[in-house]
Amino acid sequence: MIIDSALYTSGRRIHEVDSLKAMERVSHQRESFAWIGLAEPSHSELEQVLGSFSIHETAMEDAVSAQQRAKLEENGEIITFVIRTVFYDDLKSSISTGELICFIHADFIIIVRHGDGAPLVSVRSELEHRPDFLALGPFAVLHGVLDKVIDEYTKIASELEKDVIAIENEVFSESRKTHSRGIYSLKREVIEYRHAIEPLILPLQRLVSEGRAHFPDALRPFYRDISDQLAKSCEHANGMDSLLTAALQADLAQxxxxxxxxxxxxxxxxxxxxxxxxxxxxxxxxxxxxxxxxxxxxxxxxxxxxxxxxxxxxxxxxxxxxx
Missing domain, CATH: 1.20.58 (Methane Monooxygenase Hydroxylase; Chain G, domain 1)
Structure with missing residues (x-):
């Protein structure tokens, strides 16, 4: 379904555009772009939205397919940027993943969400309160989305770390009970977390490093900042994985x-x-x-x-x- 759609001119939302075709036409105006968000859309909704902006059929296949790895693809002037989202259920100590497929053009950004994690309502609200930043165009929106997603990565890493520390304390307690089952289970969740976030490093580096006609230079420091934050999350995940491996070896030795x-x-x-x-x-x-x-x-x-x-x-x- 379509969560929200709006046209922005000079970073400010315009309310009077009420159809996708009209939005597509107006988005070509100077300093204007369209931002459309969809969640678990049907095939007909995708055809309606993507067709209105003349997006290629191969891109539509990306929007339909779920469980893709993070990637960056270019098809003419349209960039397809796939981001994996992560959700952590603290009660079950389990990771579930979703994805965001972002279609970026100088005149629009369309975001399709599948699965759990990172609802983007707050991103739109926050960016609409920063019109000067939003005026930088669709790549400013993509930065807001990435910032939200990577911030969630960091929070989930903290939750996972609590479980890792708890099971490590149990391993080295006086109890004679074996904890290998719990360690294996948590290690599987950490590996799934790593597989979700680590592939994003290369597409993000490519986006910043490769010269692009419509990528504002003013955004490069912001992208480098979230790239550094992502690298820290990956290092954190690697550290937890190594710690669980050591805990498992210690448990087996005990x-x-x-x-x-x-x-x-x-x-x-x-x-x-x-x-x-x-x-x-x-x-x-x-x-x-x-x-x-x-x-x-x-x-x-x-x-x-x-x-x-x-x-x-x-x-x-x-x-x-x-x-």
């Missing part, structure tokens, strides 16, 4: 150590039980000639020997840390 301790403990008790069992087995054979059976002190001596031997074994195992 499990292995615990298993070794259990094996040693069982072995020690088996040894303690084996010695009296061996002695009892010998005397249970009922040989005819066993002189100590007739000896007055034979029984207490055997019992004392068993207790002493077991006590010595227990002492040695305890000292070695096996018990």
């Amino acid at each position: 499990v292995q150590v615990q298993q070794n301790n259990d094996v040693r403990r069982v072995s020690a008790w088996v040894a303690l039980a084996a010695f009296p069992t061996m002695v009892a087995g010998i005397y249970g054979m009922n040989f005819e000639h066993m002189p100590e059976l007739q000896w007055r002190f034979g029984y207490p001596l055997v019992i004392g020997g068993l207790v002493g031997a077991c006590g010595f074994l227990y002492y040695r195992f305890k000292k070695a840390g096996w018990l």
Whole structure:
């Protein structure tokens, strides 16, 4: 559906244009451009909007296709800029992604949104309160969108970091419980987050570095700023991924150590039980000639020997840390 559509002249919204065709005609006027936003549009809505601005069919395919990687493509004077959006459900500790497909021309910008994350109503409102900045044209709008999306990246990274720190503390706690399942689950979410944001680096660099006729020089510092912010988010994500890998290795090492301790403990008790069992087995054979059976002190001596031997074994195992 069409969320909002408006024509802007010198950075100020014009309300009297009420049709796409009229908007397309007026957008060619000096210092004017159209801004149209769509969310989960139907195919007919896309044909109506994109057709009104003579956008090529291949671009329409991009607008229909969801789950694309971030990219920058040029088709004549129209730039297609795809941005992945990210939404984090803190209750489920899960990442879901969407995308924004932006069609940018000197006279218009059309933004198609699929999936979760980064509603752009606030972007339009904020930019309309900055007419001097909005007067720089469609690339000023794209900057506002990117700034909003990358700011969401930063917030989500902070939420993910809280979960990473929490699970790291659990791994190194006194609990004998294994946390590998939780680490794997969180690592999967971090990887999905990385796959959503990292591909945006190259298109953003290309947009700023390559010479473009309609790209205002005044916007370059702003784009460099959000590019730096994106790079920091990517570094943050890489750091969390590495931290989870280390936590997983530590958890597996702790499990292995615990298993070794259990094996040693069982072995020690088996040894303690084996010695009296061996002695009892010998005397249970009922040989005819066993002189100590007739000896007055034979029984207490055997019992004392068993207790002493077991006590010595227990002492040695305890000292070695096996018990």
